[in-house]
Amino acid sequence: MPDTTPLMIIVGTLLILLLIQQWLAQVGKRLEAARRMTKAAQGKSKPLLNGLSVTGLDERGISSLRALMKDADSVALATFLAFNRPTVHELDAYLQRLFEQFHNAADAVTAASLPTPPAGMRIEALSPTERNLLLNRDPRQTRHIDRALMARFGGHAFLAHFTLYNSRDSGVALHVPPFDADRKLFEALAKSGIASRGRQIPLQQRLSVLKMQELRQMGKDLKLTQKFTRKADAIEALSQKPGAAVLLSMQYVIDDLFMLNPLDVDPHAIEQEWAWLVACAKLLGSIPPRRAELSSTQAVAKRKSR
Structure with a gap:
C-alpha cells in the first residue's frame, strides 16, 4: 500500500497557507476601512477658532494647531503647517483673493490697502517682504515641502537641516x-x-x-x-x-x-515655499488672544455633535 504521508503533508500545508491568506485579507480590509474612516473624519470641516474652520486634522491635531497659534511661534507653526498640510478655509480664501487682486502690482500695495484678513488676523504683523510674498505666490501652486522631504531633513528640525544644506554647495x-x-x-x-x-x-x-x-x-x-x-x-x-x-x-x-548631494527639487523653490509658510504662520499667530478660543455657540454645537 503506497505511503500517503507526503501527500497529506502537502495538503495540510496548502490548507494552512489558504487560512493565512484569508486572515491577511480580512486584516487588510479592516485597515482599509479604518483608513477611510480617518480620512472621512478629517475631510469634514471643523471649527478651529471663532471665525475659522479647518479640514485635514483630527481633534488632537486641531488642539495642537490652536496651541501653536496661541504661542505665536512662527517657526513651530510653519513646521506644523508643512508637516500636516491642514486647510484653514477662511485663510486659504483670503490668500487666494490677495493673489488674484494684487500680484501684478505688489510694489504699490501697502498694508492699509489690503483687504481685511479673517478672524482678527493682522496683516501688519508681516514685514513688507512677507506681504509681497503672499501677493505674488499662488496658494494653489504645487508644494514641495511634505512629510517625506521633511523626514529627510530632520523632521521637526527641518529648518536647521535645510538652512545648513542651502548654505553650502552640493x-x-x-x-x-x-x-x-x-x-x-x-x-x-x-x-x-x-x-x-x-x-x-x-x-x-x-x-x-x-x-x-x-x-x-x-x-x-x-x-x-x-x-x-x-x-x-x-x-x-x-x-x-x-x-x-x-x-x-x-x-x-x-x-x-x-x-x-543634489536634490530633485530646486532648493530655491523650497526656500520660497518655507518663507511663504512662515508668513501664513505669522498671520495665524497674529489673532488677538481674546479670539483664540472657540465661541460659546461653537463650543455648544461641538458638544451636541458628539
Missing part, C-alpha cells in the same frame, strides 16, 4: 571634524541620504579637500613626474593612482568627510 567634499558645530547636522543628513560620507564620496571629490601644496606632496610620494599648476589637473592625475586614497586617509579621517 557636490563639494567638506571636512567636518567632530568638534564642528554643524557635525551632528551633517551626520543626520548623511543618514537620510541628503549627504554622502566617507567612502561614499568619489575619490576625486575627497581629494579636493587637500590644498595645492598637499596635492603636490602627494604627487611626489606617489612618484609622479609631472608638475601641477592647476588643482583640477592634480586631482585628476592623483585619483588614478592606487595609493592616493591611502595617503589621503593619513591626513584626514575618512568619516570626517561629507558631501551634500
Whole structure:
C-alpha cells in the first residue's frame, strides 16, 4: 500500500497557507476601512477658532494647531503647517483673493490697502517682504515641502537641516571634524541620504579637500613626474593612482568627510515655499488672544455633535 504521508503533508500545508491568506485579507480590509474612516473624519470641516474652520486634522491635531497659534511661534507653526498640510478655509480664501487682486502690482500695495484678513488676523504683523510674498505666490501652486522631504531633513528640525544644506554647495567634499558645530547636522543628513560620507564620496571629490601644496606632496610620494599648476589637473592625475586614497586617509579621517548631494527639487523653490509658510504662520499667530478660543455657540454645537 503506497505511503500517503507526503501527500497529506502537502495538503495540510496548502490548507494552512489558504487560512493565512484569508486572515491577511480580512486584516487588510479592516485597515482599509479604518483608513477611510480617518480620512472621512478629517475631510469634514471643523471649527478651529471663532471665525475659522479647518479640514485635514483630527481633534488632537486641531488642539495642537490652536496651541501653536496661541504661542505665536512662527517657526513651530510653519513646521506644523508643512508637516500636516491642514486647510484653514477662511485663510486659504483670503490668500487666494490677495493673489488674484494684487500680484501684478505688489510694489504699490501697502498694508492699509489690503483687504481685511479673517478672524482678527493682522496683516501688519508681516514685514513688507512677507506681504509681497503672499501677493505674488499662488496658494494653489504645487508644494514641495511634505512629510517625506521633511523626514529627510530632520523632521521637526527641518529648518536647521535645510538652512545648513542651502548654505553650502552640493557636490563639494567638506571636512567636518567632530568638534564642528554643524557635525551632528551633517551626520543626520548623511543618514537620510541628503549627504554622502566617507567612502561614499568619489575619490576625486575627497581629494579636493587637500590644498595645492598637499596635492603636490602627494604627487611626489606617489612618484609622479609631472608638475601641477592647476588643482583640477592634480586631482585628476592623483585619483588614478592606487595609493592616493591611502595617503589621503593619513591626513584626514575618512568619516570626517561629507558631501551634500543634489536634490530633485530646486532648493530655491523650497526656500520660497518655507518663507511663504512662515508668513501664513505669522498671520495665524497674529489673532488677538481674546479670539483664540472657540465661541460659546461653537463650543455648544461641538458638544451636541458628539
